[in-house]
Amino acid sequence: MVFSSLIFIFAYLAVTLAVYYVAPLKWRNLVLFVVSLAFYGWGEPKYISLMVVSILIAYIFGFFIEKYREKNKRLAKLFLALSLVGNLSFLLFFKYYNFFAENIGFAQIEGLTLPVGISFYTFQIMSYSIDLYRGEVPLAKRFVPFGTYVTLFPQLIAGPIVRYKDVCDQLESRKETVSKFAFGVSRFVTGLAKKLILGDSAAAIAEAFERSAEFEPTVIGTWLIMICYTFHIYFDFSGYSDMAIGLGRMFGFEFVENFNYPYIAKSITDFWRRWHITLSTWFKEYVYIPLGGNRVGKIRGFINLATVWFLTGFWHGADWNYILWGVYFWVFLVIEKAFLGKLLKKLPPLAHIYSLFIVGFGWMIFFHSDLAAIAQSAKQLFGIGTALLSEGTLYTVLRLLPFIVISALACTPLPKTAFERLLARFPKLNAFKPLLLCLLFLVCVAYMVDNTFSPFLYYIF
Amino acid sequence: MYKRSELVTVVLFCLTVAILAVSFWIIPDKSFSEQENRSLEQMPKLDSESFFSGGFSKAINVYYADQFPLRDIFVTLKSGSELAFLKGENNGVLYSRNQLAVKDFNAYQSRIHITENTDRIYLDSLQAQLKSVDKLGETLEVPLVTVLPPRTVDIADSVFSYNRPDGDKPFELMNTLGGESGYIDTLSLLRPKYESGEYVYYRTDHHWTTGGAYYTYCEIMKRLGREDKIIPRERFEIESVAGFSGTTAARANFPIYQKDVLEIWHLPDDDEYEIIADGGELNGFYNREYLEKSDKYSVFLDGTHDITTIKKPGEQRDTLLVAKDSFANCLIPFLAREFDIVAVNLATNTFISAYAESYGADAVLIVFNTENIISTGHLGNLK
Known part of the structure; x- marks a missing residue:
């Protein structure tokens, strides 16, 4: 189930919110655990057991890691290794x-198909085992909150990659408030709009141009393909993260941010501080720093960095172009x-131009x-x-120009600051904010209602 | 504490979700959308196979979208929003200068793309299909006439700022068809009429108008040596039905466009024909029930049927076999004044020479539009 579908919002989310808020406080994690398993099982019924086994591995080995952490470092390390190997082997296979x-x-x-979300939840589970070994998080004693952490449906399928240490307190005690819920709605609707109105359109344009490029490739057309890819992946992915963060907030969770206007970056180094932040953080914390980080010799440092970027590329997909993509960024980071x-x-x-081009070509x-x-x-x-x-x-370029300009603006903080300035100047407008949001939500619903239209057969005869 | 606007946000969102979610289940399902002119998806059956293959979740997504409360309003809201981006396009349909809706040329390319890879191969594929037309012309013992109606985008080339390099190539190829095929170049016939302001193709539908079909009828009669039997335009009593909004418009749902006028050309002997469509007798050439619906073009010969036969009781006439798609539906009433008609749907029946023999046809007519040729390839299966 994807967030940008009618069945998710008007069946799954509606029921989940109702049950969650009706349930007594101590049952709420269990509710989330069960509905999240249902969420996963809906789209991936075959592999749900695989995820549960992964959770059990980390959960059970967690007790051993905790038991030997102080007394017998080597034994603790062995159990950590077993836990990691157990989880990674599923991903690798x-x-x-x-x-x-x-x-x-x-x-x-x-x-052999890839279980949905396995790259994300495996990394989440590993963050628990490693941090537990390092003594940075308490042992997850109870199974339900830990299971809830891994399966939590807002971030299960496409991140953000939430580390256990960032949410373990929230799992035990969190407060759901009107303010949080309102923020959640606003983020969710914003993400929905980014994905449906801008992202999907950019994807359609890129695809149409790819096709027409087979007939008559042009320089401008190729640039347009690159630009539309750039918009597509940003609106799609950051939109998804917005929705995840928003949904989390509706249930009282505060996830870390995943994007920070990546396309205003002034260097590739800067870009990677702004793009898919939780992934970069994960690699930094669990790969780069353990390898010695930058506190090693220059050559060794470059090799460490190369390892991280090879893995980053490879994480995105099992193909040579993803590896090339990772190494490509390593080269620019080194330069x-x-x-x-x-x-x-x-x-x-x-x-700015340099960064955008390198990223776009990426x-x-x-x-x-x-x-x-x-x-x-x-x-x-x-x-x-x-x-x-x-x-x-x-x-076609002229026809699409307004859309491209709007998309470009939407990648910058400009609309947000302009809106905030407007509200500051005319505080009365604040009253219309909920209405605007509701209208935007309805427009998004319209895009979902009208995107399965496939009248092919009828059209012809 | 929270702000009032926050509370309003939460309440508005929850109410919107709850109302739409509940009314989805309360409102009875519809089977047909008048606005979009198509059948709507029904509740899919759930069994373990469809669930585990993912077929069920796909089908239920379509079901949700099709049966969603206020669907017509949402569909219009979306096309309005797309127009607001000034893209001039929605669901692959372009919006032209004189309010003519036409399928995006890129969408045509995509169809080509599905079957073939490059422009040249696509022309090759067309050529191969045309070859089977030539072959049919050679094998048939009776005369063959071939009509391959262009698409709106070809006829109305001039009103789209969209430049289509080599857009006329398919028609150049069609013009190389051999003499036995009896090819009638409807592009050269109808484009000048369009340019001079005649209403030969609909704005909101992919078909030609009855007027466009009439010109073609005249050419077919000439080709079959019946020039003297052509019924002059003045003899028809023309009934105009306003408010026709066809398939292209239904697909795009642009909130602003001029609707079409559908014409029915009557003659006094309209009621004297015996018309059997797929075993059932039709009540004349025109099924007027469709005039009340959005699918108005189906008024002609009751829409698409597999086999339709038309006879004039008491008269001994030559038989014309028509292998066709829906473009022929408004053309056949003209031809039926001269011939007994056996009309077969070319998409499902391609063994034309066998039909010609078993029905004792005196001539064969192919009517298959360019969009269908490109996207289906059925023409290549002619035998």
Whole structure:
């Protein structure tokens, strides 16, 4: 079930909210646990047991880690390793087996599909085991709150990757308030609008241009594809995070932020502080720092960084283009560390253009599993063997220009600050805020109602 | 403490969700949407197989969207919002300068894309389909006439600022059809009429108008050597039905567009024909019940049928076999004044020479529009 579907909002969420708020306080975690399992089982009935086993592994080994942590460090470490290996082996098998088999020459397993959300929940579970070993979190004694932590439906499928230490207190005691709920509604609706109105449209445009590029590739058209990919992935992903944070807030949880206007970044280093923050934090905390971080020699530091970025790329998908995508960023991060960073600070507008282009081209790598296609796109971007513009493309570009401008503005803090300034100047407008939000919500509902329209057969005859 | 606006937000949101969620189950399901002119999805059956394959969850999403309360209002709200972005497009339908709705050319390309990979192969595929038309013309012992009606985007090329390089290539290819195929170039016939302001294609529907069909009828009669039998335009009594909003508009749901006028051209002998469609007798050429619905084009010959036969009792006439899609539905009433008609749906019946033989046809007519040729490939199965 995706958040941007009618059945989620008007069946699942409606029932869940009602049951949750009717249930007595001490039952609320159990309610969340059960409905979250139902949420997962709806979309992934086959693999629900896999997730439960993963939870049990971390939960049970947690007791052993806790028991030996002070007395016998080596034994504790062994149990930590067992717990991590147990969890990672599922991820490795389901996500990467076929990739390795293909590249090594083993027999591939047909029909091996990736369990929904496994990359996210595995990382969440691991954060618990590692932090427990480090003594940074208390032992999860009771199964239900721990199970709730992992399965919590707002963040289960696509993040943010919430670390156990960030929510363990909230699991035991949290307060649901009107203010939190109102904030949750506002974030949820904003995320919904980002995904449905802007993200899906950008995706449709990119797809249409990909198709017409097969007939008449043009420089402008290729740039448009890149720009629309850039919008699509941001609105889609940050919209999803907004919805997750908003939903969490409706149930009293406060998740950490996952995006901070990544497209206003002035360097790649800056971009990765603003994009999918919980993933970068996870890698930093559980891979980069344990490897020695930057408190090692220069060469070793670069290797550590390379490891992190190889893994970051590989985490996004089991294919060469994702690895290339990760390593691609590593290269720019190293260059920025070496000298470019200082230079960029002196040239803010240029720094912004540079960052956007590197990131945008990164999405071209991200979206094309075919390496030859990536090279072809690169050539087309710079007009090598491609016409600048065709009349057909010109018409479409002009037609879509307002949409592109609106999308670009929506990537910046501008709309938010403008809105806040307006409210500060005319405080009476505050009264209309809920109405505006409600209207936006209804527009989103309209997009959900009208997006399954497929009259193909009727249309023809 | 909380602010009042926060409380209002929470109450508004919860009320909206609750009201829509509850009324979804209370309001009885509909089977047809008049505004969108199509059947609506019904509650899918739940069994373990459909649940585990994911088929059920897909179907229930469609069911939810189709049966959602106030669906018509939401659909209009969405197209209005899309127009507000000045994209001039919704659900793959373009909005042109003279309020003509037409399917986005990119959407056509996507259809081509599904079957073939590049422009050239697409033309190859068209060529292959045309070859089977030529072949049919050679094997048939009776004359063949081929009409491949263009799409709105081809006819009304000039009103779209959308430039379509090589847009006329398919028609150039069609013009290479051999003499045996009896090809009638309806693009050259109807585009100049459109340019001179005649109403030959609908604005909101993908079909040609009755007027457009009449021009084609005249050409077919000439081709079959019956030029002297063409019924002059003045003899018809034309009934105009206003407020027709066709399939293209239904798909786009643009809140602002000019509706079409659907014309029925009557002759005094309208009621003297015996028309059997898929075994049931029709009450004349026109099923007027459809005039009350949004699916007004189905007034012609009661919409799509597999096999329709038309005879004029008491008269011995030649038989014309029509292998067709819906474009022929408004054309056949003209031809039926001259011929006994056997009309077969080309999408389901491609063994035309066998039909011609078993019905003792004296001539065969193919009417299959360019959109169908591109997207279905059925023309290539002609035998």
